[in-house]
Amino acid sequence: MxxxxxxxxxxxxxxxxxxxxxxxxxxxxxxxxxxxxxxxxxxxxxxxxxxxxxxxxxxxxxxxxxxxxxxxxxxxxxxxxxxxxxxxxxxxxxxxxxxxxxxxxxxxxxxxxxxxxxxxxxxxxxxxxxxxxxxxxxxxxxxxxxxxxxxxxxxxxxxxxxxxxxxxxxxxxxxxxxxxxxxxxxxxxxxxxxxxxxxxxxxxxxxxxxxxxxxxxxxxxxxxxxxxxxxxxxxxxxxxxxHTWTRYALAEQLAQSALALLRDDPQMRGTLPLGVDGPGGEIDAVRERLVAAVTKADSAPLFHRTRRAQARPAPLGPLAQLEAVDGLGPHSRVRLRGQLEARLEGPRLVTRVGWFDFPETDVPLVTRMLDGGVRTAGELGVELAERLLRAGVLVPAEQ
Known part of the structure; x- marks a missing residue:
């Protein structure tokens, strides 16, 4: 072989x-x-x-x-x-x-x-x-x-x-x-x-x-x-x-994030003057606000969301997953599922299979899990391990 x-x-x-x-x-x-x-x-x-x-x-x-x-x-x-x-x-x-x-x-x-x-x-x-x-x-x-x-x-x-x-x-x-x-x-x-x-x-x-x-x-x-x-x-x-990421793609995402901020600006939502036949003097005011919005915009969340959407997580076998859940105990070996693009954003874990909120007491355990190493359910807490197995975030580690 x-x-x-x-x-x-x-x-x-x-x-x-x-x-x-x-x-x-x-x-x-x-x-x-x-x-x-x-x-x-x-x-x-x-x-x-x-x-x-x-x-x-x-x-x-x-x-x-x-x-x-x-x-x-x-x-x-x-x-x-x-x-x-x-x-x-x-x-x-x-x-x-x-x-x-x-x-x-x-x-x-x-x-x-x-x-x-x-x-x-x-x-x-x-x-x-x-x-x-x-x-x-x-x-x-x-x-x-x-x-x-x-x-x-x-x-x-x-x-x-x-x-x-x-x-x-x-x-x-x-x-x-x-x-x-x-x-x-x-x-x-x-x-x-x-x-x-x-x-x-x-x-x-x-x-x-x-x-x-x-x-x-x-x-x-x-x-x-x-x-x-x-x-x-x-x-x-x-x-x-x-499929390479480009600076142009980052610029697109930055522009989208800036435009999202401008939706909350009452003046930007305002109607142009009656009888207007072109941008006229309005364009300078709009440009000024757009530049300010770009300066303040944080495109990182959109970047990570787009990146997560561009691929799938590693395969998950439903029967093996069910067996892992049913047989879960303190000594059960588990690991983070591959290609999840998992990130902690405060107490929230964001992945390709959804997002999950945790109490502050669990955040250190979730952080430890993100290194991709093999852990026992007892190290993470059996209840937390079961939740993440059921969510498809953890998978059974090969023996």
């Missing part, structure tokens, strides 16, 4: 997946020299057989009852309509947008690329790896797999509005990477808005022209142009999309 992503990281005590499996660089080195600056090719970064494989592709497409949009299909730069490869799954599963494996096979045999999307939701090893990387980087991570027949390509030259790590799983794929025509695009600035500039840049010399083989990793900041073509056999690669 191949080692898990967790075991890989454990083998390099204290070293995260960014260094141990993707780049060979420490977080500090990556942040200083690479992050959001330049493309990086790392040869033989790791063995990724524990994360994904050809067998995983067949399992997901033929036996899991996946529905769109967990898969899309593309050929020669064109995305194929979902109805071409979906159908009802028969008795007891009559939903009409489940993957039709026969249709997928025919399209794949004809040169189409299969794109398995959001694997952080559907494939356990990829989900665990993505969660670890997201924790290290401080930005949400999405995982897609691209399965391309020999000598074919799925998409034309383009750029993404998120950073990516490309992990070659099987086969080989030639990548042509070029510098941005629009550096650091925002999420509402897709490459299709600059189609002609992208097409012109694609005629120029590549910054990187290489063939990725199993174990190789390519990092691309958002905006970097790229196109890829499978070589003499089926190519499978994982793309880990890093």
């Amino acid at each position: 191949p080692p898990t992503a967790l075991q890989h990281a454990d083998a390099t005590a204290g070293v995260g997946v960014l260094k141990a499996r993707l780049t060979g660089l420490s977080q500090e080195e990556f942040a200083r020299d690479v992050w959001a600056r330049t493309a990086l090719l790392t040869r033989r970064a790791s063995d990724f057989s524990d994360l994904f494989s050809a067998e995983a592709v067949d399992e997901l497409t033929s036996r899991r009852g996946l529905r769109t949009p967990f898969l899309r299909v593309a050929k020669d730069g064109v995305t194929i309509p979902d109805a071409s490869f979906t159908s009802s799954a028969g008795v007891g599963a009559t939903i009409g947008d489940q993957l039709d494996d026969t249709a997928l096979w025919c399209m794949f045999a004809d040169g189409a690329t299969l794109v398995l999307q959001a694997l952080q939701r559907t494939w356990g090893p990829v989900a665990d790896f993505s969660a670890r990387l997201s924790t290290e980087l401080g930005h949400p991570v999405q995982a897609n797999a691209y399965v391309t027949p020999p000598q074919n390509r799925g998409f034309d030259d383009h750029y993404d509005v998120h950073d990516v790590f490309v992990l070659q799983i099987a086969g080989a794929k030639r990548w042509l990477v070029r510098e941005p025509v629009h550096p650091d695009p925002l999420r509402d600035q897709p490459w299709t808005d600059r189609r002609s500039a992208v097409a012109e840049a694609a005629k120029g010399q590549a910054h990187i022209d290489t063939v990725l083989e199993p174990g190789d990793v390519l990092y691309l900041p958002r905006g970097w142009l790229h196109a890829a073509q499978a070589q003499g056999e089926v190519s499978i690669h994982l793309t880990l999309g890093i």
Whole structure:
């Protein structure tokens, strides 16, 4: 049995997946020299057989009852309509947008690329790896797999509005990477808005022209142009999309927080003079109040709320959780559920599964729990541990 992503990281005590499996660089080195600056090719970064494989592709497409949009299909730069490869799954599963494996096979045999999307939701090893990387980087991570027949390509030259790590799983794929025509695009600035500039840049010399083989990793900041073509056999690669927070996003949240303050200003709610045909002299007064509101606004709560909404907590098994509640005693081992984005705001614990108020006497116990270590229910107090288990904040620790 191949080692898990967790075991890989454990083998390099204290070293995260960014260094141990993707780049060979420490977080500090990556942040200083690479992050959001330049493309990086790392040869033989790791063995990724524990994360994904050809067998995983067949399992997901033929036996899991996946529905769109967990898969899309593309050929020669064109995305194929979902109805071409979906159908009802028969008795007891009559939903009409489940993957039709026969249709997928025919399209794949004809040169189409299969794109398995959001694997952080559907494939356990990829989900665990993505969660670890997201924790290290401080930005949400999405995982897609691209399965391309020999000598074919799925998409034309383009750029993404998120950073990516490309992990070659099987086969080989030639990548042509070029510098941005629009550096650091925002999420509402897709490459299709600059189609002609992208097409012109694609005629120029590549910054990187290489063939990725199993174990190789390519990092691309958002905006970097790229196109890829499978070589003499089926190519499978994982793309880990890093949905980066930007200063523009922080500015949006600061503006929202300021506008919320202005709702309580009676003069700002006032009506403009009768017969007004433009902002006139009003704009200076409004600008003054807006600047003052921005100065006073605290956008941190909105930032954390938005961040919590961008991902899901770690999986929770209802049967294991019920067993933990029913068998709870002072010696029961529990831990904080992963990826909760849990924060104490005074006596209130705010998480991805809701918020919870505590008496002041319990706040030190809750604070201790937030370090993620394994605790006994007796350390936290059995009553508090039971409450948090029932809420899905604590989970049973593995024995």
